[in-house]
Amino acid sequence: MSVPLQQMLRVGAYVAKQHLMGVRRYPLVLMLEPLFRCNLACSGCGKIDYPDEILNQRLSVEDCLGAVEECGAPVVSIAGGEPLLHKELHLVVEGIVRRRKFVYLCTNALLMEKKLDLYEPGPFFTWSVHLDGGREEHDRSVCQDGVFERAVEAIGQAKARGFRVNINCTLFNQAAPDKVARFFDDVMAMGVNGITVSPGYAYERAPDQAHFLNRRRTKELFRDIFRLGRGKRWSFSQSGLFLDYLAGNQSYRCTPWGNPTRNYFGWQRPCYLLGEGYAKSFRELMEETDWDRYGTGNYEKCADCMVHSGYEATAVTDAVKNPLKAFAVAMRGPRTEGAMAPEIALEQQRPAEFVFSRHVEDAVQRLHRAKSLAESPASAD
Numbered sequence: 141m142s143v144p145l146q147q148m149l150r151v152g153a154y155v156a157k158q159h160l161m162g163v164r165r166y167p168l169v170l171m172l173e174p175l176f177r178c179n180l181a182c183s184g185c186g187k188i189d190y191p192d193e194i195l196n197q198r199l200s201v202e203d204c205l206g207a208v209e210e211c212g213a214p215v216v217s218i219a220g221g222e223p224l225l226h227k228e229l230h231l232v233v234e235g236i237v238r239r240r241k242f243v244y245l246c247t248n249a250l251l252m253e254k255k256l257d258l259y260e261p262g263p264f265f266t267w268s269v270h271l272d273g274g275r276e277e278h279d280r281s282v283c284q285d286g287v288f289e290r291a292v293e294a295i296g297q298a299k300a301r302g303f304r305v306n307i308n309c310t311l312f313n314q315a316a317p318d319k320v321a322r323f324f325d326d327v328m329a330m331g332v333n334g335i336t337v338s339p340g341y342a343y344e345r346a347p348d349q350a351h352f353l354n355r356r357r358t359k360e361l362f363r364d365i366f367r368l369g370r371g372k373r374w375s376f377s378q379s380g381l382f383l384d385y386l387a388g389n390q391s392y393r394c395t396p397w398g399n400p401t402r403n404y405f406g407w408q409r410p411c412y413l414l415g416e417g418y419a420k421s422f423r424e425l426m427e428e429t430d431w432d433r434y435g436t437g438n439y440e441k442c443a444d445c446m447v448h449s450g451y452e453a454t455a456v457t458d459a460v461k462n463p464l465k466a467f468a469v470a471m472r473g474p475r476t477e478g479a480m481a482p483e484i485a486l487e488q489q490r491p492a493e494f495v496f497s498r499h500v501e502d503a504v505q506r507l508h509r510a511k512s513l514a515e516s517p518a519s520a521d
Contacts, residue, residue, distance in 0.1 A: 168213055324372075
């Protein structure tokens with residue numbers, strides 16, 4: 141089982157409670173980004189294209205735990221940048237686990253072996269190691285040779301110490317179904333607890349814009365992969381309905397508030413993938429964001445997005461409303477033949493807005509003002 145029973149029960153109870161209380165929008169997973177700095181520069185990443193003034197910023201332990209309390213989601217995914225570059229991250233994880241929240245620490249694993257002693261294995265903590273395929277595919281994806289081998293070694297060390305370890309795999313349009321299937325076989329043989337798989341989001345700031353998947357190609361790719369997985373014991377950390385969606389069998393709209401993001405800028409609007417604005421509080425994010433402006437069919441930047449951070453919460457909501465459908469899909473697996481579900485029309489989507497530079501310039505100016513004030517309070521007046 142890729143998800144601990146305790147987590148399934150706690151998250152299930154949380155979701156049921158939200159529905160019984162009539163809460164229309166609620167968070168499922170907090171995406172916590174304590175920093176943007178990374179020790180890799182992957183070609184498909186749009187998260188690290190900031191000036192040094194921003195890359196040098198860190199959320200404090202108090203900021204991180206305050207966000208956990210403020211949000212209330214039962215699961216916290218710590219992303220970045222590379223989170224293990226944060227010197228006090230183990231204190232963040234310790235504080236979240238103490239609150240009985242489930243923590244997934246996303247890492248490229250380059251520092252993982254060195255940091256293992258700072259963490260305790262347990263049902264509330266999972267290493268989520270980025271591996272975008274076998275040795276050749278992963279090292280090409282992260283633009284550095286040898287990263288795959290170091291990650292695999294770290295996974296072995298973590299498993300030997302009793303940690304839960306997942307694989308976080310992002311696929312692009314170079315992905316070959318047979319190679320992906322062999323990779324899934326290999327990571328299960330390593331003893332990993334689960335696989336998180338998703339098509340890459342077309343980040344506007346990613347260096348490589350040529351290899352993102354469109355929606356049709358995503359569905360065909362996942363049908364081919366899942367067809368090769370028939371009869372195998374691949375253990376995914378995602379719901380059956382989300383996997384069925386990837387295979388083109390569900391017409392889902394995204395649930396951007398399901399995975400809210402907190403980072404240096406504040407609470408990111410509208411989601412983990414898009415930084416179109418920032419709220420000062422979680423409540424402001426939820427109540428004052430114009431959610432209808434985003435999502436496939438509404439906004440050009442969302443046209444090809446099928447990422448789990450936007451759609452897993454949709455699948456969970458669907459499972460709550462249609463438990464028999466969810467059970468049937470869980471039993472038979474994603475359907476890989478036949479007609480696909482109707483696609484969302486794009487004719488009415490609004491054009492993309494490009495606001496990245498404005499947010500960065502504003503943040504850098506605030507940092508410069510704060511530095512001037514600290515160095516010379518009188519002149520800052």
